[in-house]
């Protein structure tokens with residue numbers, strides 16, 4: 001594992017084994033025996049993924065990708081707080097309270113996916129200098145922008161748009177619907193995908209009560225889109241994602257008067273705005 005230090009972010013070394021996990025290790029052993037009976041899918045030649053944000057979505061997506069052998073670099077600013085353990089939130093445990101979220105994700109993955117390769121960093125996307133953020137993306141195939149704050153989302157757009165495909169996933173009101181945005185170098189950037197120019201225009205679910213299953217479903221689809229962009233077909237292929245013009249996927253989690261059981265994603269094409277300071281013609 002390479003080390004990396006920053007005046008703003010700091011490298012978080014992996015913690016030693018926690019005795020509390022003895023019981024979990026026993027369970028992991030019986031789980032391993034089950035896996036031996038049902039061998040996992042062979043690891044593919046998938047490039048690493050940079051996960052920006054280890055909140056609800058970032059944690060669930062990491063928990064899907066890492067056990068499949070996808071190497072992860074996880075960056076988050078915050079530590080795990082008691083309210084993060086509430087139902088519908090990220091899959092953290094009591095032992096994680098006070099730990100940097102990125103480290104908690106890495107530690108938890110070590111318990112149930114011992115061969116997963118996860119690098120954890122604590123740092124603020126808005127404050128970290130651009131070269132340090134770009135250093136985290138070295139060798140990476142896809143960046144996941146899974147933070148809530150508008151300011152951080154716009155920074156991700158500014159720093160990574162020209163270099164790598166970026167997947168943004170978000171739940172709408174109550175997470176009954178959500179969207180997955182894909183920005184590709186040369187295509188519409190995050191600002192153009194949402195038609196916004198200021199951080200205040202980004203609406204977040206911050207503090208909103210949502211059902212964990214809805215967040216999990218959005219996260220699961222985000223993981224599928226990520227694998228599709230990496231040309232990894234182990235979870236099947238989403239043909240639409242291979243079409244470079246498709247960059248906005250609208251998802252529905254619930255039955256509603258306008259959606260009586262039809263949960264098929266809608267694949268949309270959003271154009272660049274010519275006056276956009278990030279992706280527009282200059």
Ligand SMILES: [Zn+2]
Pocket residue numbers: 188189190191192193272273276277278279280
């Ligand atoms: Zn743009």
